[in-house]
Amino acid sequence: MASDPMSVNSSAREPPAPPGSGADEPKYGGYTRFELELEFVQALGNPLYLNHLASRKLLSNPAFIAYLDYLQYWSRPPYLKYITYPGPTLKNLELLQQEKFRQDIISPDLVERLRLEGMKAGIDWHRESFPNTA
Amino acid sequence: MDKYLDSRFERLEKALATFIDSIAKYNPSEKLAEDLVAADRELAAGLKELERHQNNHARILQLRQETASLDQQTKDIIGGLWNMRKEVKSTPATQYLATGPKYQFTTHELLNYAKRISRTTLPPAHLLYNSEPSESQQAGGQGGGQPMELDSAAQTPMPGSGGGGTATAAGTPAASAAPTPAASGPSGPGPVTTTTAPFSQPPPPPSANQTALPEDFKPHINLLTGYQFHPWPTEDKVRMGGMAAYQSLVSRAVDPKGYDPEEEERRKKEEEEARKEAEERAIREREEEERRMREERERMARERERARREEAERSGSISGPAAGAPAAAASSAGGGGRSQFTFLDGMDDDDDDDED
Numbered sequence: 001m002a003s004d005p006m007s008v009n010s011s012a013r014e015p016p017a018p019p020g021s022g023a024d025e026p027k028y029g030g031y032t033r034f035e036l037e038l039e040f041v042q043a044l045g046n047p048l049y050l051n052h053l054a055s056r057k058l059l060s061n062p063a064f065i066a067y068l069d070y071l072q073y074w075s076r077p078p079y080l081k082y083i084t085y086p087g088p089t090l091k092n093l094e095l096l097q098q099e100k101f102r103q104d105i106i107s108p109d110l111v112e113r114l115r116l117e118g119m120k121a122g123i124d125w126h127r128e129s130f131p132n133t134a
Numbered sequence: 135m136d137k138y139l140d141s142r143f144e145r146l147e148k149a150l151a152t153f154i155d156s157i158a159k160y161n162p163s164e165k166l167a168e169d170l171v172a173a174d175r176e177l178a179a180g181l182k183e184l185e186r187h188q189n190n191h192a193r194i195l196q197l198r199q200e201t202a203s204l205d206q207q208t209k210d211i212i213g214g215l216w217n218m219r220k221e222v223k224s225t226p227a228t229q230y231l232a233t234g235p236k237y238q239f240t241t242h243e244l245l246n247y248a249k250r251i252s253r254t255t256l257p258p259a260h261l262l263y264n265s266e267p268s269e270s271q272q273a274g275g276q277g278g279g280q281p282m283e284l285d286s287a288a289q290t291p292m293p294g295s296g297g298g299g300t301a302t303a304a305g306t307p308a309a310s311a312a313p314t315p316a317a318s319g320p321s322g323p324g325p326v327t328t329t330t331a332p333f334s335q336p337p338p339p340p341s342a343n344q345t346a347l348p349e350d351f352k353p354h355i356n357l358l359t360g361y362q363f364h365p366w367p368t369e370d371k372v373r374m375g376g377m378a379a380y381q382s383l384v385s386r387a388v389d390p391k392g393y394d395p396e397e398e399e400r401r402k403k404e405e406e407e408a409r410k411e412a413e414e415r416a417i418r419e420r421e422e423e424e425r426r427m428r429e430e431r432e433r434m435a436r437e438r439e440r441a442r443r444e445e446a447e448r449s450g451s452i453s454g455p456a457a458g459a460p461a462a463a464a465s466s467a468g469g470g471g472r473s474q475f476t477f478l479d480g481m482d483d484d485d486d487d488d489e490d
Contacts, residue, residue, distance in 0.1 A: 027397075029383045029390035031376035039375045045366030077237050081247050084254045088366040122365035123257050 015073040018082070038082055041074045044096065045088030047114035050105045059102040068096050087125075088118055135187055142180045146173040257363040 016033040017025060025032040031039075043049045050059075058064045073079055075090055083089050095101040104110050149170040156162050347355070372378070383390040 026392055027394045029376065029380040029393055030395045030397075031379065036376050036380065039367075039372075039377055042367050043372045043375075043377070046364070046368070046372070047366075048369060049372060076235075077239075080237075081243065084251050085366050086251060087255065118365055119363060122255070122363055126256060 015070075015079065018078050037071065038074075038079075041071050041093060042083060042085050042089050044071075044092045045085045047092075047105070047111045047118065050092065050096070051108070051111045054102070054106040059096075059105065065102070068093070072097070087122075135184065139177075139180050139184060142173070142177045146170070146177050149173040255365060258361070 016037060019032075019034060025034065028036060053059055053064075071093060074083060075093065080086075149166070150173075153162075153166045153170050156166050367375075379395070380390050383393060
């Protein structure tokens with residue numbers, strides 16, 4: 001899903017132009033590259049999706065790894081502010097740069113732990129911010 | 135000061151002595167008495183002076199004391215500062231390594247961003263502030279999900295996750311964690327929970343005047359039962375998004391590059407419209423053609439009629455008009471029958487003409 005034909009040369013070198021830049025972007029199935037890559041990079045925040053990618057053997061594909069490296073432009077302005085799930089997205093994007101994480105995410109135990117801890121952190125984070133009201 | 139006073143005392147004593155001498159000699163002199171008075175006044179002034187002197191002295195002493203204490207205070211402060219500085223210098227400060235480049239942003243941008251992500255990063259209030267474990271766990275058990283059993287599930291080593299869910303993206307997220315002990319509901323026939331489960335007893339039978347719902351009904355009417363907060367896009371969202379659209383295009387063997395469904399839709403619509411228009415135009419043209427042909431036929435029919443009538447007039451002198459008309463009608467029916475039936479108007483005209 002959302003992965004171009006798996007050859008290293010097919011990955012785009014330059015990040016897509018952010019919206020509002022006025023450039024007439026070509027569309028892929030009705031979506032710009034910016035929209036598709038934003039959606040993809042945020043889907044990476046979902047541990048189950050990572051497991052899905054791993055089960056499709058994508059996380060060991062050199063082209064896909066290069067693509068993950070390329071996707072790191074989302075951690076910088078002006079792209080950063082378009083991410084609506086900042087915590088898990090950026091954390092998983094960072095983790096995905098590591099060989100060990102890419103291998104380990106195939107384990108359902110790790111996925112489940114990531115899922116539970118991510119959900120717990122998503123709630124506890126707000127509890128810690130407002131300990132008096134919790 | 136002593137000398138100053140001593141001289142005045144001496145003068146007074148001398149004046150007194152001379153005055154006493156003069157009295158003793160029975161030769162009192164007015165001048166001597168005045169001298170004595172003057173000496174006495176001077177002594178009094180001197181005593182006043184002494185008083186002032188003493189006051190000044192006391193004040194000087196007081197001021198000295200004050201300076202001493204202030205000096206001490208200053209010394210203490212400086213000493214404190216020195217110690218403080220030593221402590222500050224010796225305190226090991228945490229070194230925050232510059233982990234990445236810093237970016238400039240405005241408060242406006244920050245607030246906008248916070249507003250935008252609040253929907254996806256802030257759990258609903260009932261998850262945040264509802265800390266009654268029994269109710270939430272019960273809800274989790276009844277609803278099949280586990281919204282609030284995160285604490286227990288995170289600490290227990292998750293017995294079900296290994297075998298139950300292979301946890302691909304297609305697997306249901308709730309299935310893998312369902313067999314945790316906390317999820318066995320009140321009416322669950324499964325293993326009797328030996329852990330502290332206050333709701334494991336069957337609910338008391340409802341009395342007649344009880345209006346509250348039984349406990350185990352509550353999850354069914356609570357819309358938020360089984361609600362889970364995910365700080366990432368859920369599978370549904372991923373499946374409904376642009377990537378899925380892309381994938382479906384690929385699986386339909388359409389090259390998604392440059393393919394825009396909206397554009398495509400518009401193009402189709404335009405083609406459809408163009409086709410309709412062409413059809414309509416064709417229909418109109420055919421109608422026009424038919425009309426022309428009809429007029430032509432009518433014209434020809436009228437000419438024939440005229441010719442026939444002329445012929446009838448010519449032959450009218452020989453036979454009556456009643457004999458000629460049916461014959462003409464029969465002949466026209468035999469020759470142009472198809473056109474007569476196709477164009478009823480023409481035949482009407484014909485008949486009218488005949489009746490005339």
